[in-house]
Amino acid sequence: MNRMQLVDALLAGPRGRRMLLEFALDSEPPGVVELMPLAAAVTSAARTFEPPGTTIWIGTGPRPKEPAPATPDEVARLLTETTLAEATPERLRAAMARSVDMARYWQESDGTDQVAATAEVRVALERVAEHVAPTVSSWWRPIDLHRQWSVRWDEPRIGPPAAMSMAQLRRIQAQQIEQEQRAQHDRPADPTANMSGEWWSKPGWPTPSTAGATFDGSPAALWFVEDSMGWEQCLVYMASVSARSRVFEIDSAEAWGELCTRFPTAVTALKRHDWYRATGRIGDWVLPDWSAVAEHYDAVHLQAGAYLAAAGTAIPVGDSAASVIAGWNPGETYWLTEVIRFDEEPTAWVSGGGGIGEWMLE
Incomplete structure (x- = not known):
């Protein structure tokens, strides 16, 4: 595959898009929420795609007003602003592992998968796909019969x-x-x-x-x-x-x-x-x-x-x-x-x- 074919393949399916998003999230320096705006926006936007649930407010006085959820546009903007980490095999393996672990076929995709599938975020993920493509090209290869x-x-x-x-x-x-x-x-x-x-x-x-x-x-x-x-x-x-x-x-x-x-x-x-x-x-x-x-x-x-x-x-x-x-x-x-x-x-x-x-x- 050439580079553009690799990019298209990485964006084609839910597990590939989730892997790219996980890599971008891992590129943010760890810290408090204010220093991890992409992670906060993804978590907020994902909640709007999850099935509705029931929350209970325990306390005195009026319930605090929740902030408006982040939109896919906001997630896409933060993706374009995030400085991507070096595409090392270790980071990519970890991003792949997180994406694989979140696969589920007996119900709707989780909120984060659905955020990654939106048109706005998918376009922003192209930059991530281009960044990691040279490192992941080996993921398209026939079986090695000598090491199984x-x-x-x-x-x-x-x-x-x-x-x-x-x-x-x-x-x-x-x-x-x-x-x-x-x-x-x-x-x-x-x-x-x-x-x-x-x-x-x-x-x-x-x-x-x-x-x-x-x-x-x-x-x-x-x-x-x-x-x-x-x-x-x-x-x-x-x-x-x-x-x-x-x-x-x-x-x-x-x-x-x-x-x-x-x-x-x-x-x-x-x-x-x-x-x-x-x-x-x-x-x-x-x-x-x-x-x-x-x-x-x-x-x-x-x-x-x-x-x-x-x-x-x-x-x-x-x-x-x-x-x-x-x-x-x-x-x-x-x-x-x-x-x-x-x-x-x-x-x-x-x-x-x-x-x-x-x-x-x-």
Whole structure:
């Protein structure tokens, strides 16, 4: 990609825009609110986009008048005035981690994501995208088969992941077809109905996944976790992969659309309510049939840059359907055949900051 293509890709999706905004916020010197005007304005403007809530005033006398919320115009102005920090790999990794952690596909985007999506703020973020583009160009790259790790967060004692067989994948696919048929009967057809279910689009459990390394050699899966649970320790298993592995590369929204077009399975009844809230789209939804994909590919790799550009968006599939990349982490690969093996002895990692903190070997 050239520089302008990188800028366009970083601005295309909610996770990319949030990463750029997080980088700009990190550029403000820490201090009291008066010395962090951009952070204060973003927080204020975001409240106007969040669902209405109830506040209770406890005190004597009249309730103090709240200041008028900041507008996207004000956020955009402050973005243009902020001196951007050096685009170091450390800062960009932290901004990416914060953006990934705030992903949610079972409800509307949070207020900060919606602020970043406004026309005014999006234009102001172009300067940030141009600033970081040279450093993040490596986020669009094929899988490194020689450096792949899998993380065990919540059940460290169950041992390393296991490769999937075709029989397992076909059982998972049969279960999904059955769930879709049941949802067609049991769930309302109105996409705005108060209904939720399986909002993710990754292959069904227990399909193993891996990710590569970040700039300092630490496993990327430690840092980039959607809607993380604040884990502070984990076990990491190194993977061994055949050099002849056939990997489908998701390097853009169009690549995901191609995968769904070639190997489609209908999931409208299962996904319509969650994905309507996440994207605002009404219509038919499809996913890849992973058992069919496995007949042609051993794995599917979501490039980190493609994640920023496409995750959480309604991706066209054919003339009338669409799909969503949801529940994947940037740089994540799902392994659909038995070409992968995992070391029996893991390494233990701990976080020094809780959740999105500094990870280190225990």
